[in-house]
Amino acid sequence: MLNRAEQAPVLIVGGGIGGLAVALALAQKGVRTQVIEQAGEFKEVGAGIQLGPNVFRMFDVLGLTEAVSALAVFPENLIMLDAITGEEVTRVPLDGRFRARFTHPYALIYRPDLLSVLLAACRNSNLIEFYTSQKVTAVEQHARGVTARSDEGYAYEGAALIGADGLWSTVRQLIVGDGKPQVAGHITYRAVLPTKEVPEHLRRWSMTFWAGEKVHLVLYPLRGGELYNLVAVFHSNRYEEGWDSFGDPAELHERFARTCEPVRTLLGKIESWRMWVLCDRPPIKNWSKGRMTLVGDAAHPMLQYLAQGACMAIEDAVCLANRVESARGDYARAFEAYQAARYLRTGRVQIMARVYGEFYHASGVARELRNMMLSARTAEQSFEAMEWLYGNDTGPTGYGRVFSGAKISAG
Numbered sequence: 001m002l003n004r005a006e007q008a009p010v011l012i013v014g015g016g017i018g019g020l021a022v023a024l025a026l027a028q029k030g031v032r033t034q035v036i037e038q039a040g041e042f043k044e045v046g047a048g049i050q051l052g053p054n055v056f057r058m059f060d061v062l063g064l065t066e067a068v069s070a071l072a073v074f075p076e077n078l079i080m081l082d083a084i085t086g087e088e089v090t091r092v093p094l095d096g097r098f099r100a101r102f103t104h105p106y107a108l109i110y111r112p113d114l115l116s117v118l119l120a121a122c123r124n125s126n127l128i129e130f131y132t133s134q135k136v137t138a139v140e141q142h143a144r145g146v147t148a149r150s151d152e153g154y155a156y157e158g159a160a161l162i163g164a165d166g167l168w169s170t171v172r173q174l175i176v177g178d179g180k181p182q183v184a185g186h187i188t189y190r191a192v193l194p195t196k197e198v199p200e201h202l203r204r205w206s207m208t209f210w211a212g213e214k215v216h217l218v219l220y221p222l223r224g225g226e227l228y229n230l231v232a233v234f235h236s237n238r239y240e241e242g243w244d245s246f247g248d249p250a251e252l253h254e255r256f257a258r259t260c261e262p263v264r265t266l267l268g269k270i271e272s273w274r275m276w277v278l279c280d281r282p283p284i285k286n287w288s289k290g291r292m293t294l295v296g297d298a299a300h301p302m303l304q305y306l307a308q309g310a311c312m313a314i315e316d317a318v319c320l321a322n323r324v325e326s327a328r329g330d331y332a333r334a335f336e337a338y339q340a341a342r343y344l345r346t347g348r349v350q351i352m353a354r355v356y357g358e359f360y361h362a363s364g365v366a367r368e369l370r371n372m373m374l375s376a377r378t379a380e381q382s383f384e385a386m387e388w389l390y391g392n393d394t395g396p397t398g399y400g401r402v403f404s405g406a407k408i409s410a411g
């Protein structure tokens with residue numbers, strides 16, 4: 001534990017999952033932070049999120065496992081079906097064998113619930129201060145620290161600064177300066193349905209997805225089975241950028257016209273969809289500059305096909321706090337060490353998320369081959385394919401580098 005409570009705080013720009021996780025991880029090391037959020041309150045979009053076993057290891061460290069588990073659904077399987085024929089392609093059991101292999105579970109949670117767990121833990125710490133309705137527009141670095149300025153005209157002074165401001169990060173432009181994120185040409189529609197509106201034969205205690213030609217649909221339960229989360233994705237070059245706008249259901253139905261009955265039935269149940277234009281960036285290895293660095297989507301935005309963006313942000317948080325502790329207050333050194341520990345892992349997830357996007361949306365021969373390969377897999381072979389992401393790997397792309405150089409402690 002560092003005795004840093006009397007020093008200038010670390011400024012965290014953005015109070016999403018990444019920003020709150022890093023505030024909490026630093027508080028555990030005795031580091032004071034100020035979280036500066038542009039929105040009027042800390043909130044998450046009303047949709048589901050999947051949590052791999054790798055992020056549960058971080059929850060153990062952050063002391064959040066119990067609170068997250070109380071609100072999460074623990075699905076029985078990951079099930080993939082062909083969206084055209086409706087046939088099951090493969091299922092990965094998430095039972096005792098999965099837990100024995102990866103030591104932690106796979107879970108599904110309502111995003112606002114995850115954020116509320118993080119926020120409650122942060123509020124319990126007297127080392128974290130919160131500022132809302134403050135959009136950071138400028139950041140300066142000087143000999144003794146950093147200054148962040150908001151559009152309201154406020155200046156925040158800190159010893160260092162962490163940009164946790166997401167895909168459209170302002171701080172990234174000041175550190176990396178690589179312009180807008182890359183539009184993937186994939187559009188996502190998200191909705192949450194009360195369970196009574198999901199036909200009984202389609203309710204499963206599993207993460208189910210139908211993979212089609214340039215489309216897929218995901219369905220899973222949330223909040224003890226009160227709700228079902230639906231995510232529909234299709235390829236379209238019609239949109240350039242933007243997010244969280246109301247979608248055009250006519251286009252959605254047209255793109256899914258060739259899919260099987262369950263998929264079309266589910267799409268027909270939704271009256272109000274929200275639309276996202278998916279973006280990512282190619283991986284980079286340097287997202288720090290002196291006393292400034294990035295975490296989460298600001299550092300390594302990725303497509304959602306491995307369901308890992310938030311998990312990576314939380315891994316970043318734990319890793320960064322460990323490096324700050326090891327560097328004993330030398331933030332520039334800590335941030336260098338943190339990105340060196342993270343860029344190959346997060347880069348691999350960014351790249352593989354693109355690959356999986358193509359794989360899930362395959363057509364023709366590629367689709368046939370995909371179905372043939374996956375349906376032949378045993379549970380053990382599926383686990384083996386997930387080892388690099390969920391396993392106890394301490395190699396350059398394994399989660400273990402989150403900890404190296406610092407003691408693993410249960411928060």
Ligand SMILES: Cc1cc2nc3c(=O)[nH]c(=O)nc-3n(C[C@H](O)[C@H](O)[C@H](O)COP(=O)(O)OP(=O)(O)OC[C@H]3O[C@@H](n4cnc5c(N)ncnc54)[C@H](O)[C@@H]3O)c2cc1C
Nearest residue numbers: 014016017018038050136165166296297307308309310311
């Ligand atoms: C369709 C979809 C499904 C997904 N599914 C999963 C999944 O199953 N599992 C998973 O792990 N990940 C998933 N993700 C990814 C995950 O949502 C993101 O990676 C994660 O939310 C990133 O968190 P973040 O804190 O880095 O950024 P954000 O959540 O974007 O938070 C950034 C915060 O910074 C604030 N901010 C921005 N600019 C400023 C500024 N200038 N000043 C002050 N505040 C600012 C914002 O208001 C926001 O609160 C999915 C993403 C999508 C699009």
